[in-house]
Amino acid sequence: MNAPAFRIQPVTDAAGMDQFIRLPYRLHQGDPNWIPPLLLERKESLSPKLNPFFDHADVRFFLAWQGDRLVGRISAQVDRSALELHRNGTGHFGLLAAENDPALVRALLNAAEEWLKGHGITRVVGPFNLSVNEETGMLVAGHDTPPMLMMGHDRDYLPGLVEQAGYAKAKDVFAYLYDIQHDMPRSVRALIDRPLPAGLTVRMLDMKRYDADLRAITSVFNGAWAGNWGFVPLNESEIAHMAKSLKPIINPRLVWIAELNGEPVAFGVCLPNLNEAIGDLGGKLLPFGWAKLLWRLKVKGVKTARVPLMGVKRGLATGLAPVLPFLIIDGMRREALKLGYRQIELSWILEDNMPMRRIIEALGTSRYKTYRLFGKDL
Template identity: 50%
Template sequence: MTQGVRVEPVTDASALDRFIAIPKRLYRGQRGFVAPLALERKDALSAKKNPYFHHAEAQYFVAYSGDEPVGRVSAQIDRLYIERYRNATGHFGLIDAPDDAAVWRALTGAAESWLRERGMRRAVGPLSLSTNEETGMLVDGFDAPPMMLMTYHPPYAARRLEEQGYVKAKDLIAYDYDVERTAPITDAKILARAGLDASRIRIRRLDMKRYKEELAIVLDIFNDAWSDNWGYVPMTAAEIEHTARSMKPLIEPELFWIAEIDGEPASMIVCLPNLNEALKGLEGNLLPFGWAKLLWRLKVSKVKTSRVVLFGLRKKHQRSIIGSAVILRILDALRLGGRKIGMPRAELSWILEDNVPMRKIIEKVGGKAYKTYRVYEKAIG
């Protein structure tokens, strides 16, 4: 299909624009794809604006057939990951290409060479750019509605990547949660059976007047709750501040809950309106009238879907009766909040395939697994 493929590193603004535009060129019209905002992508990929680059370096590559850009990939090394896991693992991501083995071979080869030259012996991905951002390749659920900060790949992508020697490292599951049809959730029987006092648990909404302090609580719980998870890298203070700023315009207090046990913050759930639903048809552009359409959809006509972007329970309460009760109660708070504001569906993602306790709870309250994302690995040296 494609002849004379060459891969070039992104070295200037115009090449970065081509890099960002490739998914739109490849996937326009696919049911599961919505073009992200080009402006947001530029910021996310900027070493000056994304605090990920305080502890990481990356190189972006574009594949060309003649003068036509046909594919892309990133290669990145995260020093915090290296320090935590003490192995020579680099990452790749943002990989998008047509159904053409030559393009996939050229792109993965470029990323692997860059990583190998810097002492890496294993490549893991796709991560765009870390596990705290977009993680995995979509391998099931291609026609499901696209969700914010979750990747899209067509059905052939996994096969093409596997042809280059990549094998499964871990699957990540996304759950569809229908808050309109789900019955009320109760933790009363669980607590009574264990002889625990329900008054020890308090569930409360986000206090927007204390937004910065509330986000600090949420991200402290996140860093504790996820610290033993596969692939986890802690969020730095700069990343926490960046996350707080970027999330604030999308916050719906009815979708943001904190749970306390004996007065101590113990669990949290942060669900955001699905920005991808609002971006549909804008083709990633805010000019000339995209700003108005986006604001109208978010604030007036309202989106109907949402995504849980942060969800966790402190380690000391995990695998405990009271911890299970807290998770049930906070999910019920989300259910009621979604009903109240007319946002009937939420995606709970992502959940590690082997996080059986959490998966059982989500399925118990009516969550349906409907998408699978796969992280791959390959020895490169």
């Protein structure tokens, strides 16, 4: 007897959104490297009232049912800021999670595509969860280790099912793992141990001027990344939201800023790997999750961290630009070691961003995860 057809329905209420958020917890049962995200964080991230991404984007969430069983989910996004900037008619899909069934994944993608076409979109790329400045790409290599803070983890069958639905690789992004217990290579150490150029200072984040420093960081970030594939600059409300969200977990000793004659020219943000602390909480902070989380972060400590944001201002003197990333990374590395960290993930890096890849690979890092963006013309 044939299995009942899939029924794809948009999420229209709080109960549906709760089902949407909780589905991966079932689909990843038995996967030892999946980290259950905090339910509270997921609800905030997908809330139009709380995530400023929705201020410049139209988003639709879909659930897939087979009979009375929930079997899949997907989102479709039209980022008006991205369309205005790139003028390429591209919309996005994201948050794809589904049972291992080619027809199911095809049905979910078809639902997203039809919705996007109704908004004038001519090409779809994804997954973005929800934007290029959040979780980007689908894991295609590196399933044998858990993801770090704000990085995704997908079932290994999913990329093949997306390709079977007519999608092809659009771009890969890489995650590098850096064992900070080893000093920088001799050639790098010789470069950064020279006297600093006149007017250049490298310092930690100043929590007394936290908001001002975060605005300076995002100003450099928006300028440094302008022109990179798929990039959309952070706006004022997103900067404020990021500053508020990160403040509870930021350690100023792990955030470094380079200034030339008082003007910010480079930065690096290193964050404790929250995933290391929440892996066994099942997504819940109550009744004792908060206490466990705080103890692990503040007392016991975690051993891993991630650098999600880094940038160097464009147009700097030829001799200055190459040394700044190493100075920033060395500052973060030295303080991280004092705090008990052992490994830092540097991610994500575009596969064709060769200047940054050369810098990271010069440290003796290993490229240990690959995330893929898939595309399809509509």
